Amino acid sequence: MxxxxxxxxxxxxxxxxxxxxVLLIITIPNVAKHNTNINNKGCDAYVKMVQAQVEAYEMDKNKVPTIAELKSEGYIKEDAKGCPNGKIVEIDSEGTVTAKVTTP
Structure with a gap:
């Protein structure tokens, strides 16, 4: 029995x-493909945030700041690493924030 x-x-x-x-084989390449797009959008958002802080600094101090001044005055975090895609954020003499590719 x-x-x-x-x-x-x-x-x-x-x-x-x-x-x-099969589900893993389908999803993993799609996630990896979208990683670059996610990092680029994160960089765009970071540039806009820094631009807003530059404008706030200009209203408070009547001058265009550098990244170091923004960090030392507390407008952005000291440990802010920049763009997630590796680009460096720069502020030009007119106060415009851009993200540029690092050159070795």
Whole structure:
């Protein structure tokens, strides 16, 4: 007489593993592809935030700041690393903030 045990068979487990594997094969490349787009949008947002802080500094001090002055005066965090895509944020003499590619 056979016990009435409930559980998954080896075939059922292999089918579940196959479905999970297919889902991973589909999703991982899509996530990696969108990573660059996400970093670029993060950089754009960071540039806009720094631009707003430059304008606030100009209203308070009546001069165009440098990145170091913004950090030392508390307008942006001291540990702010810049753009997530590796670009460097610069402020020109007119107070316009841009993100530029680093050159080695």
């Amino acid at each position: 056979r016990n009435n045990e409930k559980g998954f068979t080896l075939i059922e487990m292999m089918i579940v593993m196959l479905v999970i594997s």
